Amino acid sequence: MGTSFIPALLAIKPQPGNLTVVVTGLLLVFLILILLTLIITLQGKFFDALEAKKKAKSAPAPSAPAPSAPAAGGNVSAAAVLPAPGAVAPEIVAVIAAAVASVEQGGFAIRSIKPVSRTAQAGGRKAWGQAGVQSNTAPF
Amino acid sequence: MSAIWQTLLSIIQNSGFTGLAQEPLYIVMLVVGCFLLYLAIVRGFEPLLLLPIAFGMILANLPGSNIIHMQYFIGVGDEVLLHPSWIDILNNGGLGDMLYMGVKLGIYPPLIFLGIGTMTDFGPLISNPKSLLLGAAAQLGIFTTFLGARWLGFSGAEASSIGIIGGADGPTAIFVTSRLAPHLLGSIAVAAYSYMALVPVIQPPIMKALTTKKERCIVMSQLRTVSKTEKVIFPILCTIIVSLILPDSAVLVGMLMLGNLMKESGVVDRIQKTAGNELMNIITIFLGVSVGCTTSANTFLTLETVEIIVLGLIAFGFGTAGGVLFGKLMCWATHGKVNPLIGSAGVSAVPMAARVSQKVGQAENPQNFLLMHAMGPNVAGVIGSAVAAGILINIFG
Numbered sequence: 302m303g304t305s306f307i308p309a310l311l312a313i314k315p316q317p318g319n320l321t322v323v324v325t326g327l328l329l330v331f332l333i334l335i336l337l338t339l340i341i342t343l344q345g346k347f348f349d350a351l352e353a354k355k356k357a358k359s360a361p362a363p364s365a366p367a368p369s370a371p372a373a374g375g376n377v378s379a380a381a382v383l384p385a386p387g388a389v390a391p392e393i394v395a396v397i398a399a400a401v402a403s404v405e406q407g408g409f410a411i412r413s414i415k416p417v418s419r420t421a422q423a424g425g426r427k428a429w430g431q432a433g434v435q436s437n438t439a440p441f
Numbered sequence: 442m443s444a445i446w447q448t449l450l451s452i453i454q455n456s457g458f459t460g461l462a463q464e465p466l467y468i469v470m471l472v473v474g475c476f477l478l479y480l481a482i483v484r485g486f487e488p489l490l491l492l493p494i495a496f497g498m499i500l501a502n503l504p505g506s507n508i509i510h511m512q513y514f515i516g517v518g519d520e521v522l523l524h525p526s527w528i529d530i531l532n533n534g535g536l537g538d539m540l541y542m543g544v545k546l547g548i549y550p551p552l553i554f555l556g557i558g559t560m561t562d563f564g565p566l567i568s569n570p571k572s573l574l575l576g577a578a579a580q581l582g583i584f585t586t587f588l589g590a591r592w593l594g595f596s597g598a599e600a601s602s603i604g605i606i607g608g609a610d611g612p613t614a615i616f617v618t619s620r621l622a623p624h625l626l627g628s629i630a631v632a633a634y635s636y637m638a639l640v641p642v643i644q645p646p647i648m649k650a651l652t653t654k655k656e657r658c659i660v661m662s663q664l665r666t667v668s669k670t671e672k673v674i675f676p677i678l679c680t681i682i683v684s685l686i687l688p689d690s691a692v693l694v695g696m697l698m699l700g701n702l703m704k705e706s707g708v709v710d711r712i713q714k715t716a717g718n719e720l721m722n723i724i725t726i727f728l729g730v731s732v733g734c735t736t737s738a739n740t741f742l743t744l745e746t747v748e749i750i751v752l753g754l755i756a757f758g759f760g761t762a763g764g765v766l767f768g769k770l771m772c773w774a775t776h777g778k779v780n781p782l783i784g785s786a787g788v789s790a791v792p793m794a795a796r797v798s799q800k801v802g803q804a805e806n807p808q809n810f811l812l813m814h815a816m817g818p819n820v821a822g823v824i825g826s827a828v829a830a831g832i833l834i835n836i837f838g
Contacts, residue, residue: 331574335574339570341570341573341675342570348668349665434810
């Protein structure tokens, strides 16, 4: 009761040849993943097109006014900051000034803050991105 | 006095030492179990699975423990059970029998895939869909090993289970083996997890042999950023398409993508955390112990186990080679934009294989960061091996 056995289980279901299994298997794996590749590529193009439309619709960002860097404690001279025209937001200037003040504990004057062009950097990455990649991959 | 002596004798006769004396091969299995514990604890070989597997092996090979009765699941000798004898299991089964039901019924591997999905980032794959092809190419290991196993005399179902080792995916290997060749489960699980731990040793020589220095130094362009919407749509789309084409892979791919959807949607934080942590840990314990319990001297200490271990190495080797060679093809087709080293990451030992690609690439060019590029084929390989598993179950199941 509760047991059944099939002495020759394999004889009931015909087995395909070895080469058939290998060729069919590899072919199917490739076909399914090629199909997925095409669908994801199309999805990516669709979303890229959507993003491009959104960017074209939104107004261009206004030039940032010449910011006055706040005296963020310490002895950092704030009067001499000369940002590149229309490129650096006041908040970023404030953060940079505060970071310099906290690290260097005063005695530094920020003369200029300007964005570095991406193409000038290694691997096309922003400095933070590069630093992040380096710190994440350092153990390997 | 004689009553005390009789009682003592009875206890001694029922002790495990008598069982060891009657069947000395148990001692060998205990030594093998201790060796696997050494590998797991001291050498750090996939300890999360190998430690419970090794300890399950020890528990099952202590005579008289009655922790598991494989004869209720797969029969004895030439008697092959079509279905497990559930009444015997429930009436006479031990802890190993109860835990093993989750393996036999195909519950644990999909739930582990659920947890893996919550920890997987398909971003690198979505931003570079061609990685899926590298994941497909790396499944060459599965099918070449299938051929090798057939040549050695294994049946189609057994050869499929052995071949799946090449998918470098523990849950997939256990899922397929528990359905197609449950008597080989212990050997295949031990081989699969041991080789996964050896990926950093097995892969680099093959990668270096099949690529030129110039190819290894290729720096790939930065991946595009993937929006959250794309990351949410991907698992849904993938599940529907793959499951419609290949229903046998639905449960593995579906659970993987469910876990991923839970993570990417961001609206089910509580259950996502449970799936990836507590649930996965519980299932890992149950799976490891029960799989370890299936190893007994008569199924493990055989020539078959040695052949499985050799074939497992071939599976990993051919999988790596398949991925790297397809990577070279893609490199040629894209005029040098793809570094062939990322092809080896199609062997879906996540994230170990991707790290190996990163290391080998960085050894040639310290400025080369291939890790995120290699993660694409790495996770594609998980999908690829689940698809291959579905195909083999469809043919031989």
